Each structure stands twice: as C-alpha cells, then as structure tokens.
Amino acid sequence: MFKIQNVTKIYENKKKAVDKLNLEVENGEIFGFLGPNGAGKTTTIRMMTGILDITEGDIFINQYNIKKDPIEAKKCFTFVPDHPEIFDSIKGIDYLNFIADMYEVSLNERKKLIEKYTKDFEIYKDLTDSINSYSHGMKQKLLVTGALLPKPKLLILDEPLGGLDPRSSRILKNIMKEHCSEGNTVFFSSHILEIVENLCDRIGIIDNGKLIACDTMENLRKKSDSTLEDIFLELTEDEKI
Secondary structure (H helix, E strand, O other), rough: OOEEEEEEEEEOOOOOOEEEEEEOOOOEEEEEOOOOOOOEEEEHHHHOOOOOOHHHHHHEEEEEEEEOOHHHHHHHHEEEOOOOOOOOEEEEHHHHHHHHOOOOOHHHHHHHHHHHHHOOOOOHHHHHEEHOOOOOOHHHHHHHHHHHOOOOOOEEOOOOOOOOOOOHHHHHHHHHHHHHHHOOOOEEOOHHHHHHHOOOOOOEEHHHHHHHEEEOHHHHHOOOOOOOHHHHHHHHHHOOO
16 A cells, blocks of 8 residues: 655754655555654654655655655545644534545535544534634544545554544544455554554554564564563664663
C-alpha cells in the first residue's frame, strides 16, 4: 500500500530528523509506529502526507510518488493529526460536507456514513453547533469521522486516541480492524503501547531517525520474551548507549 524508500529529512538548522528510512506496509495491515519524543515519528508522518518536503528519497502511496504526483497520492489516504487543529468557526456538519466534497463522496453515501459514525461517537446532535463550542474530544471525533468518509485505502492516524473517552476509543479500534478487514491499511502512531501491542499486525520502532525494529509482536517476543513496553524501552535505551 505504501513504501518509504531511503528517506532522509534534514531541517534548516542541519538537524537530521530522519536518516535513510526504509519501510513498506501492505494492504490489510494495521501498522503501529512507535518512537520516543523527537525520534522522527511525526516528521515521517508529515513527509508521508506531503506536509513536509523530503530531503532525500521517495515515498510511494499506492504506487504514486508523493513528491512527483501529490494529487493522486493524496486521493489514496486521509490523515488525522495528533492535535485536532481545525477551522472552528463553522458548524460540524459543514466541515464534514467539505471533506466529503473534496473526496467526491456522493450525497447518499455521505449522509449514511455521517449518521453512522457521529452516532457511534455520540456527536450527531452537535453537528449543527459551531466547532468552536466543541471539547477537545469532540473535535477529535469530528476529524476521525471526516477521515473515514472517503473510505480511504490508507488511513493515517497520529496519536488518534488522545482525548477520546474509553467507549470512543473502543469504537475507533473496532473501526480500524473493520477497515483493514476490507483490504485497506491503517498506519498509526501512539504512546499507548498496550493498545499497539494488542491491535497491530506489525510494529515499527524509530529512534534517532532510524528504524531500529520492524516485525510482528510474535517475532519481537522471540527475541525478548517481554511486553512491548519492555522491548521498546530496551531497544531505545540500547540506541542511546
């Protein structure tokens, strides 16, 4: 579904945030992306989504190069950032219709999906209110709903469970599983290691801009019969020695 090929990101201050990163994620996978603060996680996601320029290398989304063919690449995915930054002087329903228009979701399909997801997330009755009246969690639910409307081949989520109550977190995890069971892909980062351990088909760990592990939880345990938290701490501490 997507491939990161020898990707490096160097900022203007000469800091190398990502260093020759290679990663490939297939259709039908829930892929967890982990790393300590400042490891290069968010930089990688921003390059994948075209928000940041790539210094070296290439990223392919469904075979489209995000640098050379950004429009076609962006048609293949939706993105929920780690902070629900959103133009908040409009109503919730107007935001969802805007997203549906951008991805050319039919009127009948969007109506069905908006009702389904916003009722699941318990914000259906709030859609006619201005977004600036929403709580952090409500904004997060609105962004997730918008990202689901186009039924994207690739769903990219950066800390998606932040601000969500336990019930909504459970619903989102079930949606992620259902999305992948239909042959789509979910790529998400999280600091909640227990969720990553129980939810993901494969897990990648980045530290100091380099991918230091990438495997199934079963195979990671073969190297260290521990929890993901133990494995994560062991690997990232080893990198610092």
